[in-house]
Each structure stands twice: as C-alpha cells, then as structure tokens.
Amino acid sequence: MKKRKFGLALSMFLAAGTILGACGSDDADTSDSGEGGNSGEESGGDFTVSMVTDVGGVDDKSFNQSAWEGLVAFGDENGLKEGTDGYNYFQSASDADYVTNINTAVRNDFDLVFGIGFLLQEAIEQVAAQQTDTNFAIVDSVGKGDNVASITFKEHEGSFLVGVAAGLQTKTDKIGFVGGVESDLINKFAAGFKAGVEAVNPDAVVDIKFAGSFGDAARGQQMAAAMYGAGNDIIYHAAGGTGNGVFTEAKNLKKQDPEREVYVIGVDRDQAEEGALSADGKDYNVTLTSMVKRVDVAVQDISKRAMDGDFPGGEVIEYGIEEEGISIAETQDNLSQEILDEVADYEQKILDGEIEVPSTLE
Amino acid sequence: MFNRVQKILIPVISVILGLIIGAIVMIISGFNPLEGYSALLKGAVGDSFYLGETIRQITPYIFAGLAVAFAFRTGLFNIGVEGQLLVGWIASVWVGLAFDLPKVIHLPMSILAGAAAGALWAFVPGILKARFRVHEVIVTIMMNYIALHLVNHLVRYVISDQQNTTERVPETASLKSPFLETLTEFSTMHFGIFLALAGAIIFWLILEKTTAGFELRSVGFNQHASEYAGMNVNRNIVFSMVISGAFAGLGGAMEGLGTFGYAFIHSAFSGVGFDGIAVALLGGNVAIGVVLAAALFGILKQGALIMPIESGVPTELVEIVIAIIIFFVASSYIIAYVLQRFKKGAK
Numbered sequence: 001m002k003k004r005k006f007g008l009a010l011s012m013f014l015a016a017g018t019i020l021g022a023c024g025s026d027d028a029d030t031s032d033s034g035e036g037g038n039s040g041e042e043s044g045g046d047f048t049v050s051m052v053t054d055v056g057g058v059d060d061k062s063f064n065q066s067a068w069e070g071l072v073a074f075g076d077e078n079g080l081k082e083g084t085d086g087y088n089y090f091q092s093a094s095d096a097d098y099v100t101n102i103n104t105a106v107r108n109d110f111d112l113v114f115g116i117g118f119l120l121q122e123a124i125e126q127v128a129a130q131q132t133d134t135n136f137a138i139v140d141s142v143g144k145g146d147n148v149a150s151i152t153f154k155e156h157e158g159s160f161l162v163g164v165a166a167g168l169q170t171k172t173d174k175i176g177f178v179g180g181v182e183s184d185l186i187n188k189f190a191a192g193f194k195a196g197v198e199a200v201n202p203d204a205v206v207d208i209k210f211a212g213s214f215g216d217a218a219r220g221q222q223m224a225a226a227m228y229g230a231g232n233d234i235i236y237h238a239a240g241g242t243g244n245g246v247f248t249e250a251k252n253l254k255k256q257d258p259e260r261e262v263y264v265i266g267v268d269r270d271q272a273e274e275g276a277l278s279a280d281g282k283d284y285n286v287t288l289t290s291m292v293k294r295v296d297v298a299v300q301d302i303s304k305r306a307m308d309g310d311f312p313g314g315e316v317i318e319y320g321i322e323e324e325g326i327s328i329a330e331t332q333d334n335l336s337q338e339i340l341d342e343v344a345d346y347e348q349k350i351l352d353g354e355i356e357v358p359s360t361l362e
Numbered sequence: 363m364f365n366r367v368q369k370i371l372i373p374v375i376s377v378i379l380g381l382i383i384g385a386i387v388m389i390i391s392g393f394n395p396l397e398g399y400s401a402l403l404k405g406a407v408g409d410s411f412y413l414g415e416t417i418r419q420i421t422p423y424i425f426a427g428l429a430v431a432f433a434f435r436t437g438l439f440n441i442g443v444e445g446q447l448l449v450g451w452i453a454s455v456w457v458g459l460a461f462d463l464p465k466v467i468h469l470p471m472s473i474l475a476g477a478a479a480g481a482l483w484a485f486v487p488g489i490l491k492a493r494f495r496v497h498e499v500i501v502t503i504m505m506n507y508i509a510l511h512l513v514n515h516l517v518r519y520v521i522s523d524q525q526n527t528t529e530r531v532p533e534t535a536s537l538k539s540p541f542l543e544t545l546t547e548f549s550t551m552h553f554g555i556f557l558a559l560a561g562a563i564i565f566w567l568i569l570e571k572t573t574a575g576f577e578l579r580s581v582g583f584n585q586h587a588s589e590y591a592g593m594n595v596n597r598n599i600v601f602s603m604v605i606s607g608a609f610a611g612l613g614g615a616m617e618g619l620g621t622f623g624y625a626f627i628h629s630a631f632s633g634v635g636f637d638g639i640a641v642a643l644l645g646g647n648v649a650i651g652v653v654l655a656a657a658l659f660g661i662l663k664q665g666a667l668i669m670p671i672e673s674g675v676p677t678e679l680v681e682i683v684i685a686i687i688i689f690f691v692a693s694s695y696i697i698a699y700v701l702q703r704f705k706k707g708a709k
Contacts, residue, residue, distance in 0.1 A: 055630065084671060091677055094632055096621055097667055099550050100415045104668060107411065122527060122624065130548045181629050182518065183526050212511055214629045 047307040049074070050088045051114035051299070052101040056214070057091050062240050062268045063295045067116045067139065070296030074303045084108050098123035106131045112306045114139065114299060118185055124148060135311050137302050139295060140185055146314045151298045154320030155185070156192030156359040157350055158291040159236070161321075161328045162265045163196020163206075164346050165289050166234045168339045171261060173204040176227035178246055180214040180239035184360075189238035189267070189291075191361045199355075200342065207232060208361070211242045220245025228253055228262055234288060236265035243267065244274070250286040251277045258284060263334065266290030272331035290329035297325050321350055368701060372694045373644050373651070377658065380687035387682055388675060398675040405668025406661040412668065414546025417555050418621055420660030422447070424558040425613030426638025427645055427652035428565050429480075429606045433498075434647050435569060436602035437582040442487060442502025443610040444635025445509030446480040448628065450611025451618040452513045453479030455528055455625040456521055458535030458618070468534040473557070473615045480611015481604045483509060488603030492596035498603070506631065514627045527626040537620035552620030559653065561612060566649040568605070578602050610635065640688050659684070 051067055053060075058068040071087045080086035088110070090101040098120050105113045106127065113134060115124040118141035128136045128145040137149040166175050175197055179186040194206045207227060211219045220242035227235055228249065235250070237243035243266075250264045258279045265288050266274060275287030298319050305311055319325020328347075332340060349355045385395035406416045426443050433440035440446075454476030461468060487501035521528045530536075537552040545551075569575040580588045581598045589595050613634065618625055641659055645651030666680035690697060 088671060090667065090671070093663065093666070093677060094634075095626070095628070096419065096550075096617070096632070100664070100667060103411065103415075103548060104671070108671065118526060119626075119629070122622075122626070127548075181514070181627055183627065184524070212514065216630075 047078070047080070047112075048085060048087065048110045049080075049112040049114070049303050049306070050090065050105045050108070050110040051116055052090045052098065052105060052120060053092055054098075054117035054119045055092055055094060056117070056240065058089055060240065063139070063293065064116050066269060066293070066295040067114065067299045070299030071114075071303070073296065074300045077300075078307065084110075095119065099126060102127045102136075103131075106134050111135060112137065112303060112311070114302075115143075116295075117141075118183070135306055135313060137299075139298065142316050148314065149302055149312045150316040151302060152316060152318050153293050153295075153298070153325055154318055154357075154359075155188045155238075155291070155293060155326065156195075156357045157320050158293065158326040158328065159189045159192030159238075160196035160199075160350065160355075160357045161343050161347055162236060162289055162291045163193040163198075164200050164343050165196075165328070165335055165339055166193070166236060166263075166265060167197035167199070167201035167204050168342060169263065169288060169335070170201065170204055170234055172231045172233045173201065174230070174232040175204055175206050176224075176232040176235040177206055177208045178220060178223050178227070178235055178237040178239050178243065179208065179210040180242055181212060182210040186210070186238050187361050188359045189236075191358045193236050194361070195358050196346070199346070211239050213242055214240035216242050217245035217248065221249045224249035224264075233261050234263045234265065236267070236291075238267045238291075240268075247271070247274045247286065251275070254284055254286050255279045258282065262286060263288035266329065268293050268295075270329035270331050272329065272333075285334060287331070288334050289332060292327045292329050294319070294325045294327070297323075321347060368698055369646055371701065372697050373646065373655070373691055375697050376644070376687050376690035376694070379690050380683045383686045384679060384683035387679060393673065393675045397673040398669060398679070401669045401672035401675065402662070402665035402680070404665075404672060406665035408668075409547075410545065411547040411549045412664065414542065414549025414551035416660050416664040418549065418551045419664045420656050421552075421554040421558045421616050421620070422613040422634045423637060423641050423656035423659050424653055425561060425609050425616060426634050427641030427656050428561055428649070429609035429613065429635075430638045430642035431645065431647040431649075431652050432565060432569070432609060433484075433602055433606035434642060435582045436578045436598060437585070438491070438599065438602055438606070439499050440484065440487075440502055440603065440606045440610075441499050441639070442484060442505045442509075442607075442635075443613075443638045444631050444633075445502070445506035446483045446607045446610035447614035447617070447632070447635050448506075448509045448513045449483045450476035450480035450614030452516055452521075452614075452625050453611070454535075454615035455531055455618040456516075458531030459521065459529055461535075462532070463534060465534040468532075469537070469619075472531070472535040472619055473537075473612065476615025476618065477608040477611045480614060481608040484603040484607020484610070485600065488600040488607075491603070492599045506635075510628060510631060513625070517625050517627050521625070528624045530623045531619060535619060536623055537616065538623060550621055552616075554616035554620040557612070557616065558656075561609060562649040562653050565609070565652075569649075574601070610638075613638075640684065643688065644691050 053064045056064045058064050075087040113136050115138045121141040121143050124136050124138045125143050128148045135147050139151045142150040177190050190208050197204050197206050224246040237246045246264050250262045253262045264286050271290045272287045275285045388395040388398050407413050429443045454472045457475040458472040487498045490496040490501050491498045537554050539553050542551045577593050585595050641655045645655035662680050666677040669675050
C-alpha cells in the first residue's frame with residue numbers, strides 16, 4: 001500500500017515536470033526572437049579574427065574580458081558580426097583545451113587568432129608551426145614563429161606609478177603585495193611596485209607574497225588578513241580572482257571600523273566598483289587606485305594592423321604608458337591632489353626616459 | 363541489491379535522462395536542442411581532427427576512472443587522483459628530460475616513473491589508513507594540495523630555471539605520434555589511448571582473475587569477514603591504494619609525455635582527477651564501464667568546445683548535462699524503483 005502511494009507521488013512528480021517543461025518552452029519562443037536578431041549571418045568584410053581564452057573565460061573581470069571587449073569594439077568599428085565570419089571567442093575549460101581551441105579556430109578559417117595569456121604560449125607556438133597560413137598573436141608572452149606577434153605590456157611602469165601613490169599614502173610604512181603565481185610576468189608587477197614605493201618613501205617596507213593561484217579567493221582573503229593584521233595598510237594585488245579575496249577582507253575590516261585606513265590597489269581594470277561598500281549609512285571605497293592594463297587597446301591595434309595587411313609577425317610589441325597600453329585608473333577619489341601631482345610627475349619622468357623602471361626582482 | 367540488467371540499465375537511463383533534461387534547459391534558454399546536440403556530436407566525432415582530440419581527451423579519463431574504481435572496489439574512496447596524476451605527470455617528464463637513452467628503454471622508464479610517483483603519493487594515505495585508521499578521504503584531499511604546490515615548485519626552481527614550463531621531453535621519451543597526428547589533421551592524439559585500454563584490461567585481470575584481486579574485493583565487501591577468513595586487511599588497503607595511485611600516475615604520464623610533452627605551473631587543478639570520480643561512478647567501477655563512461659565524458663567535453671561556435675549553445679550546458687547524469691547515477695535507487703514498478707505493471 002505504502003509502495004503504491006509512493007509510485008503515485010512519483011508519477012505525479014514526473015507529470016508535473018513535463019507540464020512545467022512545456023511552460024518553459026513557451027517562454028523560450030519569445031526570447032528566441034530576440035536571440036535570433038543578434039546572430040545575424042551577414043558579413044561586414046572578409047577579415048575574420050578570433051581569440052582563445054585561458055581557463056578564466058571571457059567574463060573573468062580581468063584580461064580575458066578586456067581582450068574580448070577589444071575584439072567587440074574592433075568588430076563594431078569595422079562592421080563585423082559575431083560568428084564564424086566575423087569575430088568570435090573560444091573558451092578553454094582546461095589547459096588541455098588550448099591546442100584544440102586554437103586548431104578549431106584555424107579550421108574555421110579565422111585570419112588572426114589571439115591567445116590570451118602566457119599559459120597559451122606553447123600551444124600557440126605549436127599550432128603556428130603547423131598552420132603557417134594563419135596569423136597568431138600571443139598576449140603577455142613572447143612566442144617564436146614568423147606568423148606569431150607577441151604582445152607584452154610594461155606592467156612594471158604602471159606598477160611603479162601605483163607604488164608611488166602607495167608610498168605617499170601609507171601611514172604605517174608597511175605595504176603588502178599579493179601576487180598570483182610566481183612567474184616572470186607577476187614579478188614585473190612586484191618589481192615595479194617596489195621601485196615606485198622606494199622612490200618616494202625609502203622607509204617603507206614592501207612585503208611580497210604569492211598565493212600560488214589566480215583563482216583562489218579564499219587564499220587571497222587569508223593572506224590579506226595576515227598582512228593587514230601585521231600592520232600593512234595598503235595591499236597591491238596582481239592575482240586575478242585570488243585578488244577578489246583581498247577586496248573582501250579589506251571591506252570587512254572597513255565595515256568593522258570605518259575609521260581604519262585600509263586600501264587595496266586593483267589590477268588590470270579600474271577596480272573601483274570592487275572596493276565600494278557602505279558602513280553606518282556612509283559610502284566608502286577601499287580601492288585606492290588601480291593599475292590598468294589595456295589589453296583591449298592592444299587587441300584592437302593588432303587586429304587593425306592585420307586587417308590593413310601590416311601584421312607584425314615575429315615581432316614583440318610592448319605596450320607601455322607611451323603606447324596608452326598602461327595607465328593609472330580613472331577613478332581617483334581616494335587620492336589627494338598632491339599624490340596625483342606626484343604620480344603625474346613620475347609618469348612624465350618615465351615618458352622622458354629619466355627613470356628606468358626595473359622589470360625583475362633582484 | 364541490483365541485478366545485472368539493472369546495473370547496465372541504470373547508467374544508460376541516467377545518460378538519456380541527462381540529455382533530455384539538457385535539451386529542456388536548451389529550450390528554456392532559447393536554443394534549438396537538436397542543433398545543439400548535433401553540433402556537440404559533430405565537434406566530438408564529426409571529422410578526423412575532432413575524433414583525434416576526443417580520443418586524446420578520453421585517455422586520461424580512463425586512467426583517472428580506473429584509479430578511483432580500483433580503490434572503490436576495496437571500499438576506499440580515493441579523492442586524491444588529481445594529486446597523484448600531477449606527481450605522475452612531473453615524474454614522467456622529469457625522467458624524460460634527465461636521461462638520454464634509446465626509445466625502447468627511455469619511454470617505458472618515463473611512463474613507469476609516472477606510475478611509481480602516483481603509487482608513492484597514494485601509499486601515504488594508504489599506510490595512514492591501515493596503521494592509524496586516518497580517513498583516506500581527508501588525507502587524499504590534503505595530498506592534492508601538497509602535490510599541486512610541490513609540482514609548481516619543482517617546475518619553476520628544480521627542473522627549469524625559473525620558467526613557467528619545463529623543456530619539451532625529447533623524442534625518445536615522447537608518446538606523441540606524427541603518424542597519428544597526420545592521420546587526424548594535426549590533432550594532439552597520441553599513443554596513450556592504447557596504454558589506457560591495456561590498463562583497463564590489467565585492471566580487469568587483477569581484480570577478477572587473481573587471488574590478490576579476490577582478496578581486495580573481499581575486503582571491499584566486508585572487512586571483518588575478510589579478516590576472519592584470514593586475510594590481511596591492512597596490507598590489502600595499502601596495496602589497493604598503491605595500485606590506484608599507479609593508475610592515476612599513468613594518467614599523468616599520458617598528459618606529460620603525450621598531450622603536452624612538458625610540465626607547467628598549474629594555476630589550479632586540471633579537474634581530470636575529480637572527473638575520474640564521476641567516470642568510475644557512471645562506469646559502475648568495472649573496467650569496461652569505466653572505458654565507456656570515459657568515452658562519454660571525452661565526447662561531451664570535447665564536443666562542448668565546438669558547440670558554441672556551431673550552434674550558439676554555451677559550453678556550460680554540457681556541465682549541466684554531466685551533473686544531471688551523475689545525479690541520476692548517484693540516486694540510482696529511484697531508477698531501480700521505477701524499473702521495478704514497470705516490471706510489476708507488465709506482469
């Protein structure tokens with residue numbers, strides 16, 4: 001008897017599922033027309049370009065997203081549509097997908113394929129050697145091959161500028177740095193930052209630590225807690241998703257004690273929105289400033305050159321302050337005018353070549 | 363509790379239900395499920411390039427699935443396949459780079475180094491379980507993190523000179539096959555798949571055809587009864603973990619010597635080891651089941667990469683389908699119950 005009741009309940013559940021499923025498909029019809037409008041198949045030109053993300057994906061709030069925004073802007077400018085005959089992206093779910101995705105892009109006849117992030121360097125080199133008719137570009141690394149353009153940034157220059165800001169802002173003369181994975185790339189951030197702090201505040205100590213991951217927010221929060229606890233009042237993070245934990249910890253501290261001065265320096269994008277919070281009815285922001293790396297500018301620039309038949313194959317192109325590939329964030333509410341003037345001063349000195357910012361930790 | 367037919371039916375029904383619910387999700391989010399699935403199938407087996415990539419993807423899944431299944435048959439939950447795979451990966455590449463030998467010696471030696479490293483990594487939780495009854499789930503999870511960071515350190519400071527990747531292993535230690543690559547239009551397919559299938563046969567032989575395998579299974583069924591029957595339970599626990607780890611290490615060697623040909627700094631886990639748990643579960647912890655489940659996972663994961671560009675369906679949908687399949691396998695009792703009702707109804 002009991003069993004039969006259960007059977008009845010189960011069949012009712014399944015029936016309900018079917019009916020609900022049918023409801024769902026009604027909704028789908030309306031949303032379908034909207035969706036269809038987006039993916040029109042008309043082509044705006046015969047140049048096509050695509051990018052392969054690393055495991056972060058195009059919504060990582062960091063350089064993959066920035067690169068995709070660059071491609072979208074390039075497409076809009078030149079009347080290209082998203083799709084196989086315009087511009088597109090391939091998302092990698094794991095490291096093993098890089099070669100597959102790059103090859104798939106080549107097989108879909110894209111003229112130019114971007115590999116976003118130094119993790120894709122080996123994969124780009126490997127495919128570029130096999131597929132010599134396609135042009136490739138690698139971001140944040142230097143790749144071999146005549147059909148490979150290497151896009152790098154002078155992160156140390158931007159890091160130097162935010163280092164100047166941090167060195168002038170700090171009250172405790174203790175400043176933290178949280179890096180993602182220890183590598184040549186992240187060392188550039190650390191080296192520039194340290195040099196910037198030391199240029200304006202020789203007494204300040206920069207504590208450089210690495211999380212060992214770009215995607216571990218919990219670890220970032222833990223490290224930030226230890227650093228703020230040890231008296232550091234500013235932390236610069238170059239750690240992607242791990243850095244989100246640094247923001248969380250800073251915001252928690254600020255919430256507990258709005259008088260306390262704790263700051264985070266953001267990376268890659270203007271991360272002011274990441275640092276916003278309200279405590280006791282007042283709005284605060286823990287983001288001191290951000291080191292902005294314009295991957296989108298670089299992607300647009302290289303795409304444009306490739307379309308115009310001027311693809312810089314085999315070359316290494318460095319985007320720095322001068323090339324507008326590196327800058328300090330537009331949101332500057334937390335910085336006083338004196339600090340901003342000082343930062344502008346040093347920016348000019350870097351542009352004039354008066355200061356050579358180191359790119360490696362000695 | 364379940365008979366033989368049900369053991370086969372339950373995973374099959376789970377897969378079908380997973381695909382159906384995936385189709386419903388596609389309809390709700392405004393995509394055509396037929397287009398989506400045909401794009402997925404095309405991306406997995408549509409032409410020789412995609413087929414090559416799919417087979418390459420299946421290879422580590424088979425090893426990871428075998429590793430989880432082997433421990434599970436002895437009643438152990440090896441969550442540490444991910445870590446064992448990583449140490450197997452680095453060990454095989456290290457041996458590949460460190461020696462200069464003819465291929466007949468060098469390649470087997472590199473592969474065996476991977477297996478040995480994985481076995482060693484699994485020996486630790488095995489001995490802790492056998493000696494001190496420390497739960498293997500906790501230890502293996504912890505060992506995953508130790509493996510990840512140790513491997514990153516080795517890549518950066520020991521094997522390479524502060525680089526993000528090691529050198530490529532020389533041809534004498536490589537599983538890469540120019541023949542298979544040309545056959546599949548430059549896919550990353552390598553010889554590993556044959557080793558994986560051989561591994562599945564060895565798995566079956568050990569468990570079903572040897573006394574040692576009988577003891578292992580017996581311990582998995584009932585530790586106390588096995589002990590009463592005169593078996594050494596502790597030794598079997600350690601033995602089971604070691605073999606399981608060796609399978610995982612081999613999976614890592616396939617990635618290190620075949621798919622990539624080098625080791626690199628991992629910013630996060632590759633996920634293959636964790637997917638191995640799902641593969642073993644879906645495959646019912648038997649050799650042939652693991653191979654079939656790995657094939658399904660390989661097809662889904664590989665097809666998922668192509669699905670967005672062909673049909674606009676986002677790759678995440680495949681994750682949903684996989685999750686639903688695992689849900690139904692895990693709650694197999696529901697399916698078994700429904701099957702029973704149907705049978706009774708027919709009578």
